[in-house]
Amino acid sequence: MLMQTTARPPAPADEKQLEDLLSAPLDGVGTDLAALGGDVVLLGAGGKIGPTMTVMAKRALEAAGSSATVHAVSRWSEKDTRESLEQQGIRTHSAELGDPSAYAGLPDAAGVFYLAAMKFGTTGAEHRMWWTNAAVPALVASRYRGVPTVVYSSGNVYPFTPLAHGGCTEQDAPGPLGEYAQSCLARERVFAGASEQWGTPSLMFRLNYACELRYGVIADIAARIADGRPVDVTMPAVNVVWQRDVSAWALRSVLLADPSAPVLNATGPETIPVRRIASLLGAAMGREVEFTGTEASDALLNDAGDCFARFGYPSLAARTLIEWTARWVGAGGRQLGKATKFEQRQGRY
Template sequence: MLLTRDTLPDTISDVTALDGLLCRPSQALMDDLDKVGGDIMILGVAGKMGPTLAGLAKAALPGRRILGVARFSDPSVKAWLQARGVETITCDLLDEAALRGLPKAANIVFMAGRKFGAEGDLSLTWAMNAHVPALVAQVFPQSRIVAFSTGCVYPFVAVNGKGADESVAPDPPGEYAQSCVGRERMFEYFSRRFGTPGRLFRLNYAIDMRYGVLHDIASKVLQGVPIDVSLGHVNFIWQGDAAAQALRCLAHCDVPTSPINVSGHEILGVRDLAVRLGALLGREPVIVGTEQPTAWLTDTSQAVKLFGLPVVDTERLIVWTADWAARSMPSLGKPTKYEVRDGRY
């Protein structure tokens, strides 16, 4: 079954159903990938979003090789990928010799990086977020490279505007986001040097039932934990839509590589989201703080022009999340820290 708005379920029953939904391709994804020849290799596949992106790619291209590369410190991730026909390669991307030994795939989706715990070892954060991209760009100069980045590279912008578009110069607080600018600059430099086509995928807050901004807010509502609205506005996107747009970017690469903002097209108030989730969960949210006039927000007009609106809209995400949280379904235990304003993760 192809992914369309008409085929979306009212609720997501369990993790198996969630994985199946996240890995369900749309016709638009299949059409774009048909324009792109060659295998797809995903570097850093074992993170929160990598497995379902790889599974989605394989579902859209069952006849092509999809390769997932990671250290695989959790063996269950490797098994999950292999069960879906994704070939796995164990590799530490900081090991230049091992990196050079990887297959020369025509298409690379770069998902490696370090965020949580970034402040605990800033040298490792910079090595993963800037040094590894420089290595990858030199090892794969002939490949298309879609590199995951973050909307956190932007400065804060007014919440009553449209968000930062791709013309806004990066100027973020905190070394984590600064290292992400370093990642982008490495891919940009080598794209110019070698003529490597690519895109810099500036993603703001993917939503999976097991983590994400809505998961964080719903959990706090249920537990009666105060919800700080100082950083009072966000935008976010269903993880399946984000993964599909990342793969579709392979058909929309530029030389030199260029940024594209990916998130929901709406700017949403944290207070409003808490109230809506509270109503669905039968709990009164505990709100603290006062909304500040700025936040990390992106304008996704370019992505909407290329890909159309996300298949899963905000209201459906809210309903799905409330239902998941009310049934005490699994959580990854990885808060987004969306409320952090100083860039310290």
């Protein structure tokens, strides 16, 4: 008896196809967003994840028959991004979230997604990082008192765990290493304090690592291979997940928001050795891979089992994502130019 197999989806041929795929809603997104009964606001929507997540929200609500408006708020350092969102029916707003006077002009909402953060280039600029990651959340939480809020956070708030332990769960105590991770935990604590103070339903969405073909751990490793640089395996293993799944899970998780400020881990189900990712990429790219460093016995790892139990497993297998990335980077596809620095073990970004 022959076993039936599932055909692998075709890889995106260009950025238009890639962004269309990243913003395509998964089952349940529209129904859950429509259940809020009003408009949604995404703060910090101009970053890496925000644009396609915003479009997914818009497409999902339309498919569900909802007339709710999707609002995207950012400084909009890339004007083309803002124009593209507006062309797709999204209401954009320009605001500096670090300015208390900006909040009076922000739209009301039935649900809020907080994506604003500072990570890259924070070494030497710790004062700006703490302001962005720990002070601005207080302004946001005050403006949107009582509104269900999903707070993008980071798996960096957890300590390193032995590879055999399977990663941290939501029940494990935080153990942030370095000021960036500490500021991420501070962001969570501020929103949790606001939830207690004002009864605001919130959820801390702890993510690592979202990947697409232009950004993420896999793209970082592929770029090193393409440039003939060695791949550092000191950080021995990672969790990775397709960004489309992350956006869908984050949007749906707004219905899990509660004044108790629960936590939800979001990542892929596998603990994948960095050496294995590099070897698969090298084989697909037809390139020799050089390694540097010696694998440590622990890593920054998350267990997202609760997320899978609620929303299902990722829609795209890690092996397929690796193959797509190898093809994209090998062909000279555009990168966003923001390395994840996943190999960093001292918490300095």
